Amino acid sequence: MFDRVIVANRGAVAARVLRALNAMRIHSIAVYSEADAGAPYLGLASETHAIGAAPPRESYLNQDTLLEIFRRSRADAMHPGYGFLSENAGFATRVESAGTRFIGPAPRWIETMGHKTRARALAHEHGLPVGSGSDILPADKDIVAAAARRIGFPVLVKPAAGGGGIGMLPAYDEGQLAEAVERARSMAERGFANAEVYLEKLLQRPRHIEFQVLGDRFGSVRHLFERDCSVQRRHQKVIEEAPAPLLERKLIEGLADSVAAILQKMGYDNIGTVEMLMGADGSFSFLEMNTRLQVEHGVTEEVTGVDLVQAQIRSAAGERLTAILPEYIELKGHAIQARVYAEDPKRFFPSPGNLKVYRSPVDPSVRIETGYAEGRNVTPHYDPLLAKVIVHAPTREAAIARLCDALEAFAIEGVKHNIPALLKILRSAPFREGQVHTDIVAEVMS
C-alpha cells in the first residue's frame, strides 16, 4: 500500500479522497490555490501545500508546479479526483515517469476513452451498442451537411476531446448546422485545446444510464450496477440515483455484466464508468467512458456498501479485486444524490459570492459532500458545486422524501442556489413516478 498520497484537486472531491486516505491510515497531502487557502477540508490533510493563484491554469492545472510539489512532498501516489487533470493522459504519463503512481487507469486508457470518436469505435469493435454518429468533421461544409443528413436531424455537435457537457450544441435542421459546428469548435478549442468536433444523433427524451466498473492490474473487471443520471441541465447532471427506476433488473444487470466482461477483455485496470443513453424504444447506445471517479459515485457506495474511493486506491496500489470487493455485491435500497449549485434556480446562471450563511442539515442519515463552510467565498474560477446531498432509504419513495427534507433544511445566504429547482423536480409527478429523461428539468421548470 502507498505511504504518502497527494490529492491534486479541490472542494468536495478533495475532502472525499482525504477522508478515504485517513481511514486507510495513509499520510494525506492536500494542495490549494490562493482562493482555497483556509478551506475547511484542508484540515483533514496530514500536510498541505500552496500551488498558486486562483485561476486553474495557475494552480490546479499547472502541471510543472504540481509535479514539483509531488517530488518535494515525497508522495508515492497521486489521486486526481475528477475534473482538472483527472483525464489528461499526458499528465498521468508525466506523473508515472516521475515515480509517482497515478491513481487511475493506465494512461493509454485515458487517451483512448478521452477521444470520443476513438472510444465509440473501440466500443463498437468490442460489441457494445453505439448510436449513429459521424467521424471528426472536416472543414468542408458540404461534407458536414451530408454527414448530418445521413444521421438524420436533429443532431448534436460534440467536441471529440470534451467533457462536462461543454461545447455540445444541437442542430435541428441544416440551417442551424454550420453555426452550431463553428461555435462548438470554438468552445472545444478553448475548453479542451482541441477543436475537433463530431456529430451524434440527438435522441428525444432519452435516459442517461451509466455503469460503474472497477478493474485491477491482474485482468479482472467487475461492475457495481448502474446509476440513472437523466436529470440534467446544460448536459450536466443535477440529480443521480441508484438503482435506475422502472427497469427490469434482469435486463439491466445483464447489460452491466456484458459491460464488465467487455472491459475485462479489453484489459481495463482501475475505476471507470460506461455511460449509455436509453432511447424511448428501450434500446441502449454507448455514449462515452469516464476513466476516473465520478461526481455521483456516492449513490453507488450507498446501495452497495463498497467504499469506491478506497477500492480505487487499493486497486492502483496493486491489490486484486478478489481482495478489494466482497464476493457477492448486493444492491440494498435506493440512493439519490442532489447537487446543490451556486446558481440562480430559474436560468441556472452561476452565482459566485460570499457564503454569508451556510448551514447544512445535521441529520446523520443524510450524507453531505462539500468543500465549503460559512464565510467562505464561492469564486467564479471554479465549478459552482456547493454540496452533494446523498440519501439512502429502503425505497425510492422514502429516499425522495428524505432528500426533500434535507434540502429544505439548508440555509444558504450570499449566493443564489438551485435548491428551489431541485425541490420542484423531486416533487414533480414525472420524477416521483420514475419517468425521468434528459429533458425533464426543462419540462418541469417551464
Add this chain to the structure above:
Amino acid sequence: MATVELKSEVTGAVWKIKMQAGDAVAEGDIVMIMESMKMEIPVIAEEDGTLKQLIVKEGEPVTEGQAVAILEI
C-alpha cells in the same frame, strides 16, 4: 437620443468583446461574452441602436448587475 446600460447577468470576467463602439446593434445581438464558473454567458442587446461605449475590457472582472456597455437607442 436615449441611452440604456447593458448589464452583466453574472459575476465573472469579460471573456470576449464581439462589437466595437460605433457599431450598429440589433435586438438580440451578442455584444460581449462573460465567463463564470466554466460557463460562457452572453450580454445581449435588448433593443436596436448604436453601441455608444464599452465600459469594460476583455479579461476584466465584473459583478452581477454591473453596467458593461452603453447603447444609444
